[in-house]
Amino acid sequence: MRYHPVKAFNYDFLTPFYDTILNLIGFGQGQREKIVRLLNLKPGEKFLDVGCGTGSLLKVARKLHPDNEMVGIDIDKKILEIAKKKLDSIGITLINTGAENLPFPDNSFDVVVSTLIFHHLPTEIKLKALSEIKRVLKPDGRFLLVDFGKDYRRQKQRRTILKVKSLIIYVKQGSNLVKFQKGI
Numbered sequence: 001m002r003y004h005p006v007k008a009f010n011y012d013f014l015t016p017f018y019d020t021i022l023n024l025i026g027f028g029q030g031q032r033e034k035i036v037r038l039l040n041l042k043p044g045e046k047f048l049d050v051g052c053g054t055g056s057l058l059k060v061a062r063k064l065h066p067d068n069e070m071v072g073i074d075i076d077k078k079i080l081e082i083a084k085k086k087l088d089s090i091g092i093t094l095i096n097t098g099a100e101n102l103p104f105p106d107n108s109f110d111v112v113v114s115t116l117i118f119h120h121l122p123t124e125i126k127l128k129a130l131s132e133i134k135r136v137l138k139p140d141g142r143f144l145l146v147d148f149g150k151d152y153r154r155q156k157q158r159r160t161i162l163k164v165k166s167l168i169i170y171v172k173q174g175s176n177l178v179k180f181q182k183g184i
């Protein structure tokens with residue numbers, strides 16, 4: 001399958017404005033803090049952000065959890081350059097790769113998060129990415145997928161750029177990802 005990854009805002013020239021625009025549409029520091037708190041990282045747990053973009057979530061995670069090992073991956077070299085400037089001095093590893101091809105051994109992470117990337121992925125790549133995430137998660141590891149989607153409280157489809165509606169945590173049990181908790 002020929003696959004052309006989508007840039008954060010579709011066009012390269014918009015990438016430098018990514019953080020500013022996200023703040024304006026309400027997906028700034030506050031939302032990221034909520035997400036990191038929901039992940040409930042414990043001391044010693046290893047954390048992976050899939051499609052980390054400019055690294056804003058990792059920066060918040062580092063502030064709240066100074067000692068955990070953290071890694072971010074993204075397929076776009078240019079956006080990783082922005083993340084690198086933000087995260088270099090706070091000990092976070094950044095790797096240029098696709099979610100569908102994670103360069104980590106099986107069972108390497110306790111917690112995986114992915115925010116606002118899955119709607120960019122074609123179905124085949126989504127499935128590969130989910131299978132990779134499941135592979136690199138440790139048994140009982142947690143995966144939080146954050147994206148635009150169905151409002152679980154209203155039971156109807158709603159797309160909005162102002163609020164992310166669906167937050168679901170999956171826990172790896174045996175060879176499955178099992179739904180654990182949802183909502184923010």
Ligand SMILES: C[S@@+](CC[C@H](N)C(=O)[O-])C[C@H]1O[C@@H](n2cnc3c(N)ncnc32)[C@H](O)[C@@H]1O
Binds near residue numbers: 005008075076120
């Ligand atoms: C809308 S941005 C979200 C960035 C960040 N997670 C956030 O919440 O701000 C989508 C990101 O997904 C990345 N991306 C797109 N396809 C990808 C893939 N196959 N694997 C990894 N990252 C991908 C893009 O480069 C971009 O940084």
